[in-house]
Amino acid sequence: MFESALVNRIEYSDPWNLEFDQRFSMLNSAPTRVAYFYEKPDTSTFRYRVFNMVQALNVGKSVSASWFHNEDIKRMHEVIDRVDALVFCRTKYTPAIAQLVARAKNRGVRVLYDVDDLVFNADYVHLVLDTLDQDVNFEPLLDNFFAYCSRNGALLRACDGAITTNEFLATQIKAFAPHATVGVVPNFLNREQQEVSEQLFARKEVTDFASQAPYHIGYFSGTPTHRRDFAVVSPAVTRLLEQYDDIRLVIVGFLEPGPSLERYRDRIDQYPLQDFLNLQHLIAQTEINIAPLIDNTFTNCKSELKFFEAAITGTISIATPTFTFKNSIIDGETGFLASSHEWESKLSQALTLLRNRSEYAKMAIAGFNYARQKYGWDQQSDVIEAALFGERVVSGTETRTLEAA
Incomplete structure (x- = not known):
């Protein structure tokens, strides 16, 4: 564990709990x-x-923005009358929302749909539910998820364009809504999250990334729907726990480790879901962060947040080489990429770094610098503005100007 990252728990409250007038x-x-x-x-x-x-x-100073939600519906006409762009984020179609779209278009407001997952095309419902380890024969679940994806898709198609997290998902949107221009803005850190993380990184760096056994492998899953993802890595983790007495597993969220790890219950630390600031503390204390995924169309649409949220704290990651992880992690330099059959060897390589702290530090610093530059909250405004106002948009697999769309 990185004892340099042990700090008192932050008193947290959601920073977005603001009244309409403030927003x-x-x-x-x-x-x-x-x-x-x-x-x-x-x-x-x-x-x-x-x-x-x-x-x-x-x-x-040139662009200002704010957020609104269902409780603001009755006052959204005031908002639409003052804006240049209106972005619906992962919002389901309703008649009231359709009226907002119509009002915005009548005023010449650019209307966009922001989506971060493959949850707008009902053709993929079976794949999504299967990947999430849900019962695909349970009728109420099928009804709910088909309705959810279809309503998302209906609103997406009603918009002028879309914004998403990566080029792979952008191609899925373009195939679903060929009329739409699609901009890409990756997920990134917010200011509070980044400030906390950089402080934790600095504490680790000043001690040359010294940590004490037992060493920790962390899986920061969040929800129980990642059971099949974790199953990709659990055999390798089990074998390492058999081989080494100085390793512990950290799990944050609702995930159950599974039968293969049951005999190592006394070497598994489980934490409940965390707010986004205190989660960074747990990640920073952990030597190795793992991000296993089943590799399919659904998971290739997912973002690389599990990499950069660890990298910004100076913790190295091992991840499945899905589209975004392949495009953010340089294997052996800023982290590790592990196909399904490589998890044990890549975990062993990472553990070797813990016995050679200069090499661990080199990788941790490289990952931090990349995360700071690519995913820093203060590095994003130009990218967002381009996606919003069409300087550059993604069409299929290419990037082109809006004027050519």
Whole structure:
């Protein structure tokens, strides 16, 4: 464990709990204005795709942004009358939402749909549910998920264009809605998350990344729907626990380790779901972060957040080489990539680094520098503005100007 990263728990409260008037005031602070709409603020998609976006845009003086949600529906006409772009984030179609789209288009407001997952095309429902280890024969679940994806898709198609997290998912959107221009803005850190993480990194760096056994392998899963993903790595983790007495497994979230790890219960530390700041503390204490995934169309649409949230704290990661991980991790330099048959060897390589701290430090610093530059909250405004206002958009597998769309 990195004892240098042991700090007191942060007293946390959601920073987005603001009244309408406060959020409306934020919107009106610059000449170009962007309103984001999400059904109900939460700590996952809303945080990454709305709160973080607004924070990054508001750092400059030319564009201001704010967020709104279902409880604001009756006052959204005030918002639409003041904005240049309206972004619906992972929002389901309703008649009331359709009226907002129509009003915005009538005013010449650019209407976009932001989505971070393959949850808009009902053709993929079976794949998604199977990957999430859900019972695909359970009728109510099928009804709910087909309806959910179809309503998301209906609103996406009603918009002028879309914004998403990576080029792989962008091609899926373009195939589903050929009329739409599609911009790419990756997930990234927010200011508070980055400040906490950089402090933790600095504490580790000043001690040359010294840590004490037992060493920790961390799986920061969140929800129980990652059982099949974790099954990719659990045999390798089990064998390493058999071989080494100085290793522990850390699991954050609802995931159950599974039968192969049952006999090592006394060497597994489990934590409940964390807020996004205290989660960084747990990640920073952990020597090795793992991000296993089943490799299919659904998982290739997912973002690389599990890499950069660890890298910014100075913790190295091992991840399945899906589209975004392959494009963010340089194997052996900023982290490790492990196909399904490589997990044991890559975990062993990472453990070897713990016995050669200069090499661990080299990789941790390289990962930190990349995360800071690519996923820093203050590095995103130009990318977001381009996606919002069409300087560059993704069409299929190519990038082109909006004027050529």
